[in-house]
Amino acid sequence: MDPVVQGLLNVLSPQYLLLMAVGTVAGAIVGALPGFTATMGLTLLLPFTFVMDTTSSLVLMSALHSSAFFGDAVPAILVATPGTPSAVATVIEGHQLTRKGKAHHALLTALLASALGALMGGVSLLTLAEPLARLSLRFGPPEVFWVGVLGLTMMASLTGRSLVKGLAGTALGLLLSTVGVAHVENVVRYAFGLPQLQGGVDLVVALIGFFTIPQVLAMVERRREERYVAEYREQRGALREVFRETLTKPLLLLRAGVVGIIVGIVPAIGGPVAALMAYNEAWRASKKKEEFGKGSIEGLIAPELANNAVGPADMIPTLTLGIPGSAPAAVIMAALLLHGVKPGAGLFTGASAIMTYTYIWSYVVSGFVMFVIGYFLIRLLAQVIRIPVSLLAPLVFTLAVIGSFAVRNNLFDVWMMLGFGFLGYGLRKLGFESGPIVLGLLLGPIIEPALVTSLTLAEARGSWLHVFVLRPFSLAFILLTVWSLVRGLRGWSLMQRTAVEAEDD
Amino acid sequence: MRGTWRGTVTAVLAAGLVLSLLWAAAGAPSAYPTRPITWLVAFAPGGQSDVEVRRVQPHLEKLLGVRILVEYRTGGGGAVGWSELARARPDGYTVGGLVMPHMVIQTLLRGAEAGYRLDQIRSIAWTVAAPNALMVRKDSPFRTLRDFVEYAKANPGKLAVGGVERLSPSDLSLAQFMQAAGIRLTYVPIAGGAGPVMTSLMGGHVDAATTAASHGIRYKDQVRILAVSGKHRLKAAPDVPTFSEFGYNVTVETSWGVGAPAGVPAEVVTRLSQALLQVMRMPEIRKAVEEEGLTPLYYGPAESQAYVNRLVATYRDLVQLLR
């Protein structure tokens, strides 16, 4: 039988569905705990896979990999803490929806969006692996540089009232990203004599700092007026409404999915950037821009879908070329190697074919499994809102401490998290949103090494123009950047005008 | 109302605590190791350091009878992980993966700032080594090293050779090669490890690449290895010549080993090194290692120290070459 079909039948067998269920639950938990990433979950799983056969290991890992990017939306929505960096964009709209009493609704939307993302990513892995992998090879350092610059224009959707403050925030983030060992040279920057700063600013630590702590402090500040984060209202028929809202926006879904898949195959760029780009795309195309920042469903669907599409898309270069597209992909590839399987064209033909296709289908099916399991988990998780702020605030803080400690088992990281937290709170009061800062922090490590490498390349080729501009994909990204910049500015000024008009009313 | 549920929760948790304390009290110590061992990996998951741990982990766990908990401490080109290893308690329950020449280079480059000194870490065993390789794409006009050198002589600085960041084995071995052959190439440092270096090569963004030979073996369908460093040809690629066969003395190679904080008891060193070497000698492990383009090393505690000392001397001079 055709291995593609065989793979599908395999994955639908009770044995593998059970494995997927286990992986899904594990992934959702790992994703939901701030400070724990999908990579960590996979490395915890790795020793267990030694006693299993290769296919089972892969199916288990794919389920975890997939559902981690739903799990991370849960704390993002409930308590404004991204469970993994990929949920950074989910916080923006998701938490606002919670404060409006629509937590259950938001969680269901995130679940559906994540499931759809996994489905789309899985399908791309299934059908377009070969061409997409070849495409990914065409992206060299100059292309990565321009995509990074494109990413900087996302600032427009994140900046709030003041464009200058958004620019400043982005520059601040870029600067913070340079702390530690320089990416390409072996030189330490801005360590000010502290050895702990050699490792630089960890992304997870910064995210918890810039998002969670300000939220916790705000919770405490409002505690006299709002004893609970939001009113808990049981919503009947929420599921039907979520389906209606989401499935009637095919363009939104398609855009977000494409962003996720493309970002997945571009080397060095990962989930968080995909989510932010998808968010920005949704914002740009939206006819209801004024809702953004106050609980826009579109702004919730797009990043959640994109960050789930990235996972399987990352596996495209990993399986076809043996080049891991991201940290979780690297762990999965290590698992493959240790089981004696070599990535490459050989995976898709011959003896390994059935195993490979079972694995690929498991990403597609993971969307469904995730949805079923997630639906029941959500009912449980939404109850968190019923904890009063007086207990919830310290509890969330405790989780923030655990999360920032768990990344590198370093107390210094906890101090850093706290420092960023106070800074973020203060900056927010002064009108600087955390979004642009985190954007800078994310893009710095992408743009700078790509820039340095491209500059060295230009030296060898003897021409800046040839390396930076006269390449088909670089050109495409440059044009995209210009377009994004223009549309971004227009969208922002439009938003300002409508906001001012609303105030005048 | 609130008082009662709080009281109940507290009581239940307290009871649970007492029970677990009682249960834990029933236990008896014995010879090393008696509890899980933490293994610090100084580089990112999925990288070669990680692969080396995972290779031995299941077998070691069986031999030693305890779990091995892998923890990642990335950053600083390995310095973050090794500083932590150096500062850990020397009781044998914290070990770390070592990589040469990275360990030496960090201390040479950054001195005290690196956060550790070589004498703070006791080498227990060195298990595999990978020579460095110079590679081009399969469709490249360069079929042998000689073609490459001829072109380089005629076009100084034009050839872009990608490698893993600066002051790495890639950089150093290329420098050795350039000096030995009297040519000028442009070294293009690429961030992110060997993966991006290989993609840059395969995607045509650089003309050649230099990194551990194991990567060339892994992608041998798309890549042609022109030469490898070291004294002997690779078992996995017997028709690839060494640089020395052309008269170029390129010696830089990467090796992986295991270490513990200095001061760790002798019985720990013996036990661990015995177990490690036993695992590495298992036929299926040896076969896998060779197939991946790596050379197995069987350096126990004594040879490890000598090995490290030799490398320190070599790299002290090499690093000067690049400065």
Add this chain to the structure above:
Amino acid sequence: MERHENGWMVNDALWGGLLMLAVAAVALWGAAHGTGGQVSVWLFPRLAAVSLALCGLMLVGQGVRAHTRVRIWQDRMHALDVLGFAGAVVAYVALLRTLGFWLVTGLLLGGTAHALGGGAKPGRVWGWLAFGIALGLALDALFVGVFRVPLPGGALWGEGSWRPWVP
């Protein structure tokens, strides 16, 4: 900071801008005195710092010309709530190694729940503290025992080796 009937107000553009300038200055100083490396290492940070400085200047200009105002806190009560919690939280991290995760968490949970819960009766404190510590121990067991995060056990109590769930 000024105090109005409207709350504690501050010129956000001015102070924000000054803060940005300060950071940019530190960054540029660091770049100038940075250890070795080639010119390219400091290129990027310098670019970022200069952009930051320019934004800072623009903001300071805005602040001075337009006298922008933003409300930081509504009144003293709200400010104290936040500052009090912030202080508690700093103490938490400072005492984390000494007292151990389970204890500081217990104290924070119990203490905050009591202080902010509105039930300011003296006898209640101990109830909340006991509850907090029990919860702290449970969280410790979960994260250290199950998830294997080596949270500090408390230097005063022998690094927490008495915890039965430590692997």
